[in-house]
Amino acid sequence: MQEHVLHLQGIRKCYGSGDLQTEILHGIDLRLQRGEFAALIGPSGSGKSTLLNLIGLLDRPSSGKLEIDGEDIARLDDAELTRLRGQRIGFVFQHHNLIPAFTAEENVAMPMLVARGRPDRDMFETAGRLLEQVGLGERKQYLANRLSGGQQQRVAIARALAMNPALVLADEPTGNLDTHSADEVFSLMREFNRHQATTFLIVTHDPRLAARCDRIIELIDGHIAADSQLT
């Protein structure tokens, strides 16, 4: 089994073209090992979102090498990239994560449905189990928009884990929540990390939450300014 879930080497990202070209990321080197629980912090405009989009395979780097679970993405076409993203990466966004036309259970089953093309019993069993684990077993038939913000984020975490991904990317997952809900959501991610050795990379502004991670990566002006292991 590959030790490194994520391997970035000399990643650069530019936007625009010609004279107007601006470089957002100036050669990022970063490795994440299986089971790591890392925070990505930095002021706005530092390139956090850009980096997260690259790692999430939503965008391609301008140059540099990016490996997910040992697979070099430079060799993959767009369709293969989409497939790899669906199977190896889970996302938790800041808000409006869920698709309101579907129930909590269906939202959790969605990545499996997208991958397999048709619903089956197995995906709903998996979805039900995950919802139990995030404490929403009784709400599985609720439409997504009838859940509270904290509940929605918990469903989003269950969904991110549905495909048993190598890496879960969370972009300000608690940004819109009160401290109590934020705490719950954070603890939940921590629990999955401990029990299933799922790797998490969490973008956050909240120093309190960052301090509860194993590792803090600080991004400033497109460079990694600090990378410290907490004990």
Place this chain on the structure above:
Amino acid sequence: MKAWLPFEWIAAWRFLREGRMQSLLIIVGVGVGVAVIVFMSALLSGLQDNLIKRTLSSQPHITLLPVEEVARPQQASAANTALRLQKNAQRLRTIDQWQTLRDRLQGWPEIAAVSPVASGPAFAIRGEASKAITVLGIEPERYNRVIALTERLTAGQLRVGAGEAVIGIELAKDLGAEVGDKLRLSVADGRSETLTITGLFDLGNKGVNARNVYVGLRTAQSLLDLVGGVSSIDLALHDLDLAEQLARRIAGETGLTADSWIKTNAQFVTALTSQRVSSNVIRFFIALSVAFGIASVLVVSVIQRSKEIGILRAMGATQAQMLRIFLLQGGIVGFFGSLLGSLLAWSLLVLWQLLARNPDGTAMFVISVEPGLVLTAAGGASVVGILAALLPARRAAQLDPVVAIRG
């Protein structure tokens, strides 16, 4: 998600169900368009069938006549001769070998009935009154299969034995005659025959009702000096639209003149055709505006759902899957709109048949909504819906997930 449908169908259906008001409005919009198309088509085909039926109630589908006589000058083209060719006056002639021809045509699969007729001009005289008429000598059983005379009788019966005649109601009125009365027919060269009126008919055409006098074939043959001969052969076909084609084929094979109803009613047929063309133009533009309606609703829907599209893409949904989700929404809207439209059109037609009545209270004409028309409308509307969704669906598929999620 109880039904084990493909992902795209589930998502398309849920998106439509969630945007309830929008979906409902556009389905009603499609429904109104489809209703107009179906109603117009049914009305038009009912009207045209009815017109054709009325026109052909007193006309055969094809009439075979002997070739016209032409003058053949003996000096073909002498340069110094001033030659004026005068067209022959056409005398009444018989069709050669008509029995053989009759039996041969009877064997053609396209031909429903063959009826030889001996006809010519005569006068109908009763007391002081005298009317110019056309004598038609027929074999009633065969003739009835070409023109349903029995159904059109208003009095008496279709009996044309020796000394018997069936006349139109208009002629009967002019002559003051009724069933059982005597009538004398006389032709230009002096022969005449006294007949008993056995029946009166109404073929729905005043001219025909005043002019046609049906007698037995033998009576007509002797009256018109066509002993053993017939002046024309009337045909009925299984398929009206093939009349012109078949007429040409028969003319080619027999050397006779063959006139189809399409040719003898050229102006009428042209009117029907242009009516059909103009209705096709209207239908096309209705379909076009329905398509634009569907497209505009879906464009808005793609914008509203861009965040959801982004999330689905982040979860591994491919561009092709997104494309299909929105194409399906167009198709589903078209399909349900067409069902609603067919229902609406059907109610309109029922209403129409209740309200549009002849002065005597009978239905003006029969319109039926054929299942084929409804199926065509449903299929057509679904295809139009999918085509209309093409542009919005492409937009959805090409949405950059990064931009979409950031919203």
